[in-house]
Every structure is written in structure tokens, then in C-alpha cells.
Amino acid sequence: MTLFDMKGKVAVITGSTRGIGRAIAERMAEHGAKVVISSRKADVCEQVATEINASHGEGTAVAIAANISSKEDLQSLVDESNRSFGKIDVLVCNAASNPHYGPLATISDDQFRKILDNNIVANNWLISMVIPQMIERKDGSIIIVSSVGGLKGSTILGAYAISKAADMQLARNLACEYGQHNIRVNCIAPGLIKTDFAKALWDNPDNLKARTARSPLLRIGIPDEIAGAAVLMGSKAGNFMTGQTIVIDGGATIS
Numbered sequence: 001m002t003l004f005d006m007k008g009k010v011a012v013i014t015g016s017t018r019g020i021g022r023a024i025a026e027r028m029a030e031h032g033a034k035v036v037i038s039s040r041k042a043d044v045c046e047q048v049a050t051e052i053n054a055s056h057g058e059g060t061a062v063a064i065a066a067n068i069s070s071k072e073d074l075q076s077l078v079d080e081s082n083r084s085f086g087k088i089d090v091l092v093c094n095a096a097s098n099p100h101y102g103p104l105a106t107i108s109d110d111q112f113r114k115i116l117d118n119n120i121v122a123n124n125w126l127i128s129m130v131i132p133q134m135i136e137r138k139d140g141s142i143i144i145v146s147s148v149g150g151l152k153g154s155t156i157l158g159a160y161a162i163s164k165a166a167d168m169q170l171a172r173n174l175a176c177e178y179g180q181h182n183i184r185v186n187c188i189a190p191g192l193i194k195t196d197f198a199k200a201l202w203d204n205p206d207n208l209k210a211r212t213a214r215s216p217l218l219r220i221g222i223p224d225e226i227a228g229a230a231v232l233m234g235s236k237a238g239n240f241m242t243g244q245t246i247v248i249d250g251g252a253t254i255s
């Protein structure tokens with residue numbers, strides 16, 4: 001048993017078919033956890049679960065599709081995860097939406113509401129569905145994937161940044177509410193990571209250069225560089241940490 005061991009733990013990770021969520025699922029599986037792979041597309045979830053089972057042993061991963069914008073989908077994600085593995089020890093609220101790039105004056109009400117619903121309200125739904133069993137066992141770790149966008153002003157990602165700042169506060173609030181039951185709630189705030197979600201920010205070489213020129217490590221990150229913090233928060237290594245946000249951005253926000 002090592003500090004970062006996740007043997008015997010079950011982790012549900014939303015948005016885990018690619019990008020940061022997939023890297024977290026892979027690394028948690030590597031550290032011994034059973035993992036639930038989830039996104040909107042059932043066939044892709046199945047494919048990723050099959051690949052994780054091939055690398056980490058049959059029965060390591062199951063696929064359960066769910067759209068985070070649907071309360072029914074999230075309830076069935078929790079019910080099916082419990083049916084498959086008997087419990088949920090670690091919940092990673094990773095999936096999020098950002099349908100708008102540009103000034104806040106140009107965002108539609110529907111886009112603004114979608115961002116707040118999917119990135120804040122849905123996290124609270126899912127967490128509330130998982131909390132009762134964690135209270136019963138007096139143990140649990142909840143991880144919300146926020147963003148450094150939630151720490152700074154933005155001229156193009158305004159509503160998204162608001163939602164990610166709110167996620168940090170959600171973690172602090174829930175950490176205070178559930179600490180008495182030994183449930184830890186923390187955020188990871190990645191900087192720019194090379195995924196489909198952030199493609200608009202790194203695809204163009206001039207954009208990329210502008211974004212990395214003053215960053216100490218002079219580059220953007222890859223999904224696997226976020227996974228270690230999730231393993232820390234989901235394992236014994238993170239047992240005394242709650243209500244916190246770990247920034248992982250190559251130093252971009254401190255320079």
C-alpha cells in the first residue's frame with residue numbers, strides 16, 4: 001500500500017472519453033481504482049472502457065453514458081455505477097461546456113445559462129446524488145475540474161470564467177458542509193491544455209506563441225499532466241486536503 005494507492009476505490013469521472021477526464025481515468029486505473037467512463041456518446045464510452053480493461057485488467061472500467069445537462073442521466077450514472085461496483089468513493093466532475101467565445105455583450109441568454117447550468121448547477125446535482133453514501137461510509141473525495149480562467153479576468157471567456165470561479169467556491173462551500181463526514185471537496189485548475197475543448201486557444205501558432213511567451217515553462221500542457229493531482233486528491237495522499245484549488249498551468253498565472 002503506497003500513499004497514492006487507489007486499490008479498492010471506485011471513481012466516477014464525467015467527460016472521461018478524451019482529454020483531461022480520460023487521462024484522470026487512465027491514471028486512477030493504473031493506481032488500482034475501478035473507474036466509470038462517461039460522456040454523451042455510449043459507443044465511445046464502451047470503446048474507452050474496453051481499452052482501459054485491456055491495459056489494466058478485465059473489470060477495471062465500465063462505460064455509462066450521461067449528458068451532464070440531464071438530471072435523469074446523472075441519476076442513472078450514479079445508480080448504474082453503484083450497480084456495477086457497489087459504491088462510489090471518488091467523484092470527478094470534469095465535463096463542462098463553453099458554447100461562446102467573445103465579449104460578454106455578445107453572449108446569448110441561452111449560452112450564458114447553459115454554461116452556468118452545465119458547469120455549476122450540474123456539478124451540484126451530481127455531487128448531491130453521491131454524497132449520501134459517502135456520509136454513510138464517512139469517507140469520500142470529490143474533485144471538480146475548474147480552470148485558471150476562474151482566477152483571472154477574461155475578454156473572451158467571460159461566462160465560462162464566471163462558472164469556473166464558482167466551481168472553486170462550490171468546493172469551499174461543500175468542503176465546509178461535509179467535512180464533518182470526512183468528505184473532501186477540491187478543485188483542479190488547469191491552465192491551457194492541448195485538448196479538443198481548448199483548440200481555439202492553441203491551434204493557431206500566433207495565438208499559441210502569445211499564450212506561452214511569458215509562461216515560465218514556455219509551453220501549454222497535455223492532459224496527463226493534470227492526472228497526478230486527481231490521483232493525489234483521490235488517494236490517501238490527499239486525506240487532509242479540502243476546499244482547495246490546485247493550479248497546474250506551467251506557471252502561466254504567476255508570471
Ligand SMILES: NC(=O)c1ccc[n+]([C@@H]2O[C@H](COP(=O)([O-])OP(=O)(O)OC[C@H]3O[C@@H](n4cnc5c(N)ncnc54)[C@H](OP(=O)(O)O)[C@@H]3O)[C@@H](O)[C@H]2O)c1
Nearest residue numbers: 015017019020039040067068095096147192193195197198
Ligand atoms: N483544455 C484546457 O485547456 C482546459 C483548461 C482548463 C480547464 N479545462 C477543463 O477541463 C475539463 C475537461 O476539458 P478537456 O479540455 O479535457 O475537454 P475535451 O478533451 O474536449 O473532453 C471533454 C469530455 O467531456 C465530454 N463531454 C462534453 N460535453 C459533455 C456533456 N454535456 N455531458 C457529458 N460529457 C460531456 C466529452 O465527450 P462527448 O463530447 O462525447 O460527450 C469528452 O469526454 C473541463 O471542465 C474544462 O473546462 C480545460
